[in-house]
Structure formats: structure tokens, C-alpha cells
Amino acid sequence: MTTHTETTTTVEYAPERPARLEWAKHAPEVYKAMVRLETAARKGLDHTLYELVKIRASQINHCAFCIDMHTKDALAAGESVERIVQLSAWDESRHFYTEKEIAVLELTEAVTVLTDGFVPDEVYERAAKHFEEAELAQVIAAITVINAWNRFGVTCRMAPGHYEPGQYK
Numbered sequence: 001m002t003t004h005t006e007t008t009t010t011v012e013y014a015p016e017r018p019a020r021l022e023w024a025k026h027a028p029e030v031y032k033a034m035v036r037l038e039t040a041a042r043k044g045l046d047h048t049l050y051e052l053v054k055i056r057a058s059q060i061n062h063c064a065f066c067i068d069m070h071t072k073d074a075l076a077a078g079e080s081v082e083r084i085v086q087l088s089a090w091d092e093s094r095h096f097y098t099e100k101e102i103a104v105l106e107l108t109e110a111v112t113v114l115t116d117g118f119v120p121d122e123v124y125e126r127a128a129k130h131f132e133e134a135e136l137a138q139v140i141a142a143i144t145v146i147n148a149w150n151r152f153g154v155t156c157r158m159a160p161g162h163y164e165p166g167q168y169k
Helices: 028-042 047-060 064-076 081-092 099-115 123-126 133-156
Strands: 003-005 010-012
Touching: 010 028, 028 133, 047 064, 047 081, 047 099, 047 133, 064 081, 064 133, 099 123, 099 133, 123 133
Parallel strands: none
Antiparallel strands: 003 010
């Protein structure tokens, strides 16, 4: 059980749930392939934009491990707390983001959720206005890769809170 002691009060937090499976240990070749895919997907992308994609997709997928990791990496890279806090409600907080970031966040949500079974043309077209085709392909790859990582994280119930910025780089 985790406890936090303040000047006069001790707060007891719920116990941390152990991971269900250390998937990377049991499927090391898959893990190595994912790392290579991650490296390829981020190539040439703006780091801030890349972290926003990873955080937002992880929020949608409820991947606490990835939210913890990418929030810490974004903060370490100089992203503001305010923009990270507002990210879960970016559509109501558009004034914190550039038009290019908004287009990427919208695309991230469309690719991650696929509610209608496809990415709407208008969402794709808004993103395409901000990127050359090669960079847009990289953005789509980045969104796809974080969604794959999220599936491992939530299925295996990877515990957040232990990651140090840059730990896996």
C-alpha cells in the first residue's frame, strides 16, 4: 500500500495492482520489433506533436502506463503542464494548441476510436492541409504505433508511476 505523509495527515492510497503479464519478457522479438517500429514512426516528426499524439491516444485507450510515460517525457522536453492538463479536453481548449496540432489531435481521435469504421474524409483532409504526404504518413504511423503499445499496456495491466523520463530511449 502506498502512503503519503503531509505535515499532519497520512493518506492511504489504494494498493497498486501488479501487471498481469510481463509481455516483453515473454515475447522479446515482438517487443524488439515494436521498438524498431516506434523508431521508424517518429522519424522526422516534431517531438512536441509526437508526444501530444501519444498522450491523447493513451487517454482515449485508458492506458495509464503510457499516459504516465509520455506525460513525463513531454514535460521533460519542455511541454507545459497547462497544455498537457487541457489535452483530454482539447476540443474545448483549442486556444492552447496550433491549427496543426488540432488537426493532428482530431486525426488521432479518429484513428484511435474508428467509431464509424473509418476516418472521416474531412478529418483526413484537415490533417493533410498541414503536412506533406510523407510527413502525414509518419503521423499516421505514430498514431498506429501508440495504439498498438496501448493494447499491450491495458491488456497486461502495466502499472503507471515508475517510469523515469527517457528511460526507454
